[in-house]
Each structure stands twice: as C-alpha cells, then as structure tokens.
Amino acid sequence: MLGISYLRSTRGPIWTRIRTQLFRPHYFGITATLAITFAAVAVLAAAANLIVEEGMLVIQTTRVQAVAAPARAHLGAANRAATATSAAAAAPAPRVSATAVQLAIERFEHATQDRRSFDSPETDARVDLARNELRGLWAKIQSKSTIASGHPLSDVSAIVAAFVNAASMSVRLQDTHRAMSAEYSAHLDAMTLRLQTSQSREWKIFGRVLARQSLRRLQDNLDEIRRSFANFDAPGADDTGSGDRLGAAEVNFAKALDDNEANFLRRDGQSWVRDMRNDTARIVELRHALADADSQRAVNTREFLALGTALGKAVEKAMPEDTAPARSDHAPSDQQTPAAMPASVPGKAAVTTTTTRAEDSGAVIVAWITAVVLTLLLVISILTVRSIVLPVRRMLRAAESLAAGDVDARVPRGGIKELDTLAIGFNRMAAQLAAAGAAAQEHQRNLEITVEQRTRELQHLAEHDPLTLLPNRRQLLLLLGNATERASRTQRKVGVLFVDVDNFKNLNDSLGHTFGDHVLVAIARRLQAAADHVGFAARWGGDEFAVVYQEAQSREAVEQAGQALVDAFREPVTVHGRDLTVSVSVGASLFPDHEIRPEDLLSAADAALFNAKALGRSQLAMFTPALLAAATSKFSTEQGLRRAIERAEFELVYQPEVSIESFEIIVVEALIRWRLPDGRRVSPAEFLPIAEESGLINEIGTWVLRDAIRTAAGWYHGEWPGVRIAVNVSPRQLMDDRFVDQLRGMLDEFRLPSRCIELELTESVLQTGSRTIESLRRLRSSEIAIALDDFGTGYSSLASLEELPLSRIKLDRSLIDGIDTSPRAAAIASAIIDLCSNLGLAVTAEGVERPQQLALLCEGRPISVQGYLLSRPVASDQILALRANMAAIVQDIIVSPRPSPQHDATVSLFDAQRKHRQSARTQR
Secondary structure, eight states, rough: OOEEEEHHHEEEEEEEHHHHHOOOOOOOOOOHHHHHHHHHHHHHHHHHHHHHHHHHHHEEEEEEEEOOOSSSSSSSSHHHHHHHHHHHHOOOOOOOHHHHHHHHHHHHHHHHHHHOOOOOOHHHHHHHHHHHHHHHHHHHHHHHHHOTTTTTHHHHHHHHHHHHHHHHHHHHHHHHHHHHHHHHHHHHHHHHHHHHHHHHEEETTTTTTEOOOOHHHHHHHHHHHHHHHHHOOOOOOOOHHHHHHHHHHHHHHHHHHHHHHHHHHHHTOOHHHHHHHHHHHHHHEEEEEEEHHHHHHHHHHHHHHHHHHHHHHHHHHHGGGGGGGOTTSSSSSTTGGGGGSSSOOTEEEEEEEEOOOOOOHHHHHHHHHHHHHHHHHHHHHHHHHHHHHHHHHHHHHHHHHHHHTTTTTTOOOSSSSSHHHHHHHHHHHHHHHHHHHHHHHHHHHHHHHHHHHHHHHHHHHHHTTTTTSSOHHHHHHHHHHHHHHHHHHHHHHEHHHHHEETTTHHHHHHHHHHHHHHHHHHHHHHHHHHHHTTTEEEETTTEEEEEEEEEEHHHHHHHHHHHHHHHHHSEEEEEEEEOOOEEEEEEEEEEEETOHHHHHHHHHHHHHHHHHTTTTOOEEEOOOHHHHHHHHHHHHHHHHHHHTTTTTTTEEEEEEEEETTTEEEEEEEEEEEEOOTOOOOEOHHHHHHHHHTTTHHHHHHHHHHHHHHHHHHHHHTOOOTOOOEEEEHOOOOOTTTHHHHHHHHHHHHTTTOGGEEEEEEEEGGGGGGEEEEEEHHHHHHTOOOOEEEETTSOHHHHHHHSSSSSSEEEEEEHHHHHTTTTTTHHHHHHHHHHHHHTOEEEEOOOOOOSSHHHHHTTTTSSOEEOOOTOOOOOOGHHHHHHHHHHHHHHHHHHHHHOOHHHHHHHHHHHHHHHHHHHHHHOOO
C-alpha cells in the first residue's frame, strides 16, 4: 500500500506519483500490506454474503409420514426390510448408487471400530445394523443386475463377503486380547495383594512399616512390571520396545524372587513362593500370547482396512449405471439418500424436507462486488510484486558488482520496508567489505614480506648447521660437487679433509652436553679460520667436520693443509674463560686421484680418518686403496656375521685343560669357528673384534653359550658326569642385566648343574664398571666358576685379583713361552703361580707347545696346562676318546723330551724355589 501523505506531497500525474512512491521506502511492510489487503477482501466478501442472504427467496416444504413402532428396541434384519418395503410403497424408490454403498461401508467400519473398543449390547447392535444395511444395499444392486461369471459384480460380492468376515475376525481378536489383558492384570493384582499381605506382617514403628529389603526390591520390580504393561497394552504402543521393557521387568522380578528365595520360604512360606512363581510364569506366557495376538490383530486390521478401500474402489468401478432409478423431475438433486440418514427411532415420524432457492436482483450486485475484489487484488499484487522484484534486482546487480571486485557498489533504497532495510544493511556490509578488503591487502603485503623473510631463514637453516652455522651435510655435498666440476675444467685438484675431535665423548660426558655444544662452536670457528685461505669448512655431524681444499695445486698442498689443521689445535681452545686442550685427527682424500663423486671422496677421507685414529690420534692420514680394501673387508665381514647364525655357519671346537697331577682332563674350553659356505675358515681374531664393535657379539655369545651347554649336558647325562666346560664371555654380555637369568634358564632347560660351567673373561671387564662386578658376584653365588683369561697382558692384573670374584687364573702364553729358556721368565711364572695358590685360585697355563715347558710346569705347584702340545681344538665327538687316552699322551711327552742347558738351569731354579717354600712352611 502506498502512503497517502506521499501522494499528497507529490505533484504531477497520478502514475508518476505512484511510480515515485514505489521507488521510495514504504512506511508499511509486506506483512502490514497483506494484512490490509486481506481485511479489505474479507469486508467485501462479508458484504456480498449479506446481500446474497437478504436478496434470496427461500421456499421450504415439509412432509411428515408416520412410522409404526417395532416390537423390539433393536430392529432385526426382517423388521428393517419390512420398514424399507413400506417406505418404498409410500414414497418413490430411493436411488441405490455407489455413494450409498460407500456410506454403508464407512458406517460398517465405524461400527466395527466401536465394537472393538467397547464390548456392549449397543455396539453389537450397531455392528449388526451396519452389516445388514451393507448386505441389503448390495442385495438390491444384485437384484437389479444379472451377474454372470466374470462380471465385475461377482468380484465385488466376494470382496463384500471377505470384508464382513474380516470385521468379524477383528472383533474376535480384540475380545481375545481384552480377555488376556484382563487376566494379566488379575495376576498382577494377586501378586500385589500377596506382597501387601507380607508387608502388613512386618514391624511397625511410629506408624512406619520397616519392610525387608527383599520385599522392597520385589515390590519395586512388580511396580516396574505394572508400568511396563500399561505402556505395552496402550493403544498405538511400540510393540517391540515396550515388549522388551516388559520382558526385562519380568526377568528382574523373577531374579529378585530367586535371589531371596530362602528368605521368602522362611518368612512367607512355601505356598507363597509357589503362588508367586506360578503367577510369574503365567504373566510371561500371557505376554508372549499378547504379543502374538497383537501381531495377528495388526495383520487383520490392515487386511480389514485394505478390504474396505478395495470394496469402495470396486463398487465405483463395477457398479453399472442402470441400477439407479431415473431421477424424477420434482426431486431435488441434493436430496439425502435413506442410507445416509440416521436410523429411525421407534415411535417417531419420518420427515422429508424439500428446499427451493430463488435468485433475485442481488446477483448483479454480487457480480459487481466480485469484479471490484478481483481488480483490487490485481492492483495490489502488481504493486507488491514491483515493490519486491525491482529492489531485489537492484540488490542482485549490486551483489554481482561486489563479487566482481567493485568495492564501491551500493544498492539504491526503495521498495517495501523490509527490502529497504535490507538495502541499508547491504550497503553497510559493502562498506565493511571495502574496509576489510583494504585491510586484507595490507595484511597480504605484510604476509608476503614475512614469508619472503622466513623463506630466506629456512633456506639458510636448510643449508647450514644451526649450532655452528657452518654448511651442513647437504650443502657440503652440493658445494663439493661444484668444486669438483670447476676443478675438472681447470685441471686442478680438490682435497677433502675429514676432521674428527679426539675423545670428545669423554669431554661431553664430564662437562655436560651444553658445554660440549659450546666447545663444538669454538672448534668450528677455528676450523673456519684455518680453512678460509684454501676453501671452506662444513659440519658433517656430531663431532665430525669436513674441510674442502678448492683449487689445490698438488697432493703435497693438500697434505700441508691437513697438517695445518692438526697443528691449529695444538693451542688450547678457550670456552667461557676455560682453556681446553683439544686435538683432532684428519683423514684426507684427493680428487681426481682417489675418487670422482663427492660421496666417494668423503667415504675415502673417512677411511683415512679411521687409519689416523689407529696411528695414535692427532694425526693426518692420506687415503690409500688398501684402506678402502680394509674397510670393504670389514663391512663384508660384518654383513656375513649377520647371516652366519641364520645359515648355521658357526661351529664349536673344544680344547682340553689337563691336570699335571692326575693327567686327566678337568676342563674343556669351547672355541668358536666360522666356516664360510665355500669351505674356508675365518679365524676368531678376524671376526670377533668386528662382532664386538658392531654389537653382534651378544647374539653370537648367546648362541655359543647355548650350544656349549647343550653339548655339556649330553656328556653329563652320558659317559662324563664330572664334565666342566669353559665358555668365553664378552663384557657386553655381562653388562646386559638379563644375562644371569638367561644363563640360569639355559642350565634349567638342559638340566645341567652350575658346577659344570665355567665362564672365561678378559681383563677388559674391569673397564665396564661396578654393574659387571655385581653380575659376576651373582654368578659366583650360583656356583658358576669364573676364570680370568690372558692374565698378565693387561695393566691391572693384580688389581683384578682383588676386585673380581674369580675361581681360576689362566696365564697368558706370553708368560709361559720363555720359561724353558729364560730364568727370568721362569721366576715370574713361578711367582704368579705361588701368588694365585696363596689366594686359593686354580691356575691354568696356556700356550704349552714344547715338552720342556710341560716338564718344568710338572715340577712346580699343582696346576693345569693347555696347549697344542697336548691337543689342538677338536670336535665334540672326539673329546671322550681324547679323555680316555690323555694320561698316556702326557706320560709319553714327559719321558721323551731332551732338555737343553737352559732347561737344566730353569729346573734347578724351580727346585730351589720349591725347597724354599717347603722350608718356609716348616718354619711357620
């Protein structure tokens, strides 16, 4: 609607005024506009209705016909037929149409529904009446038509019969459901009464009943059953969900009854419990029966309604037109059929009413009012559409411009109030978007600057070590590749110097990792200063650095640069005011003399560095092909060791240790051998150090220990009950906390006593700390013998006798080798044997290879001997035969030797020492 004040204030033609007002904000919104429109239409419609009502002439005639009252209150089928016959005689025959049949069907459905809901004589009478009416109407239709086989009316007859039968079945199912529901409630009432009776016998204090917990629990469960049953039996309930809840409530009740059965039997009696159980069982049966009945009832209901619908459609389709009598001229078209009229009441009169309406001149007025209403609606619709469509189009155009990037796009105001308000909001949003766009562009510029800066920082971090700021490994390979390309073009050389800080781990562990990082920074600065005039320095990783000598003239120049790096660290390095003496080892390789690719040059320099460390550290070593061959051999050996156990390439041989008193084998030492697939044997000295360095020694040692224990167990349970086998154990194995338990598990597995095993250690075990000593003490507490191998070769041999829980000392072959030729060597060996004897330690002399050595040892204290003179290491299947012949072998060796003059002097020395010891014991 347009504002009247706007029209008055606008000059010019009326259309110009209207158009001007259309594009201005309206005072009224769309809701108010439509409300006024509908109010105006409603007023006009009311006026038209009043005119029509007042301008019509109503003629009404009424005819009353008396009906005789039947003998019974409820008319039977015969009485209703007689009534219908008399009515037909008095009045024109009613029209039997499809509509009448449809109404009869609906009344029969309603009567059936009422009978299902209420079982009473009245509902029964209504069902009978509706059924008879339906059958009567259909009988009339059939009497008017000849039904042949295959005629549509024969199909309708079958549907009518099925429809009536379905109604009867629906009533019977409902009565059955009602009876079972009543029985279910009766059992619940009986159970409730029984519980109330039991509760009435409980204690009462101050009017309150102190019921047993079992009764309270049973009562709560019964209440839950009652609530669940009410939901289950309610019309329209979810059969599945409510049935599950009712079943769960019944199960809980039965469980509460079972859990407290003893209490109930003692307090309420056996009959009480039996009745409760019987009622519980019965309601469970009734619930299942009700569920089945509900399923049948649902199916029957759907069938009943479907038959009713099908019957109505079949009647409309199959009922012929000639079954209805011709309408009389004086009968009105809207006359109500008898089938639609309510049943006649006994003792009353039947009334027939005929109404005739006559039009007058008011119809013309109604036509004019209708035209005015339509015109008003058309004008208002056009104005409303324009006031909505035009602002929306302007808003869409502005939105497209704004989406295209025109931040200055705005929407002209106008149209209805809501759209004008929306235009204001759109313009405000556009202004905010313009401001936000400007801020976003500024932010984008700042972001691009920040990204560029961060990219440079990340590029620097990707190419340099974050601690020392030297080029990292990746950048080193790139720069080294560029240097070799330039050297190839200029026919120059490139030197690669691999630098490693000596003993940096000790410095890091003693001073801390943070201080160690500061030391690395100081070393990097010194390296960078030393490399500035020849090339550049880079950090490889950890305490390893690399210096690239670019454009080197010769090999000697690279060697001089490497030596300069070594000499640069002869001066102390100052870190946080502390002067530290740091040395470096340098390995050098040369392009193109040694390698071509950067990775190969670094590998060659690393191999040279390993050689420099072997030379004593703080050294320079140049790469040679032999170093690469050694590194390759070491790598190949390490890879072969990793597959040796899987391929069963290891084997054990055994070398006896013989007592010089009894000439018997008291211990056999298990020695590992490695047989390659091609048949070659690898000496333990070649692969055991590599296994120790690579960490494979633990796995190999475990295999040796298991195989030796398995062999010893075979001897122990067979021909050699007193067997003792010695196994070499590395310090790495002892440092494993699981070693002792693992050894005990193996002994238990093969049923071998602890005394049959002796573990042999080297003096390097002292470098592993107190944890290893503790493991040795645990082994000794388990009666496992411990022998110190190669005694006399280390620097702490005497200290080891004090610290280690030993049971045997094995003298190294270097002490035994000269006892038959050097009195000094004989004196040293004799003194060590005496020392060990005084400490209660058994002694074994290793490396006995000459009869003179054996003869001298036999004249001293009781010890055992081991060496090639008595037996080389043999396979396990030869040990028993060797044990049987060992006494004869030793006697033959002792009898046959021809002593030399040095041997006679040594024997005299041994005799003198023996006599001195005997006299000393006599004096004590």
